[in-house]
Amino acid sequence: MAFHDDSVSHERDDSAPGQDKLLFLPNISINGLIDDETVSFFLGRLETVRKNGQDMIMELNTSGGDADAARRMALEVRLFRRHSGRDAFCVGKTKVYSAGVTIFAAFPTQDRFLTEDAVLLVHERRMETSIALNGPIRSCIQIVREQLALLENRDVWRWKASGNLSKAVRSARTSFTGARRRIATSTPPRRSVLE
Template identity: 35%
Template sequence: MTKTSNATNYPLLANPQIQLHGPVDNFMYENFKNQLANAGGDGPLVVSITTLGGDPEMARAMGDSIRLLREYTGRETLFLGKVAVYSAGATFMSAFPADKRFLTHNSRLMIHERIMNSTVQLSGPLNTLAPVLLAKLNEIQDSIRIQDEGFEALVEGTQVTIEELKSKAPSNWYIEATEARARGLVLDII
């Protein structure tokens, strides 16, 4: 049985001006900035990504560039997720309004909580230990605030509640393209 495609409804998505793939890291960020600089300033900007995840701060930095472009120029920005939009890829996706997001057939999103690997070394006079622990606690609490801001942006304008997302994120929530469309996380599938 042949799948019918509605890709012809969205001809702009056929040739994204920015195409990203691989881990979300400094290299992807540099690649993104170079492609953005060469994308020209006319018409909608289409950004595609395929990623198994990476650095959420690099994803947020790319997302801020997209947000600023929209706010300063009024240029329409469209997101196209291909195959896998995991972890930091979903963080990047959250920079686009839900009605400007698309996935290709058989793509999946994966959303999870931020992960921290850290060891706290306590050594020294007792009066010096509490500030070390407090600094780590502050880091954790601020990371949770940043994570929650991203979660709120991701579900804004969708049928997914922040409570549902927060309940599913700790165990890696995988969402197939059809469910993402049904829940309003993306506008459509091409």
């Protein structure tokens, strides 16, 4: 289905809603900044969609926002698709920037669409932090090293509540073997008030 000659086009199958429904009758509309309030709104609307036994039809128009909030919404999209037995579709309208692209990418390519005026913006994740050094010099050096390691490696560490390493997700610069080697020889990064 194509919305316009310049848009992303997909073959229509029997399970895809019609163009009018996709464009004008979404059951979830995300318009604006992605933040914790947006996640709460989204989860409420998603619950209604589930209770009504509907396919998810999301309209997305955002200048971006909190990357972690977007990751949570993307997770919920994938869980909905996996466990509800229903389809999920997304129409990106006008702007799908930054965190919005994370949400948009949670939908399979055949189930995501862009209007003719839509623009996608992808950029590297940004970080804003201050480092306060106060105390023995060796402790200060360790804090700086830990922050530098986070920037250089871009590895994401996930920990179970028990404190055991549950999974290390490799970054584009890290091989799986290298990640396994680091897991076997490293201790968990120390959390600080800087994060």
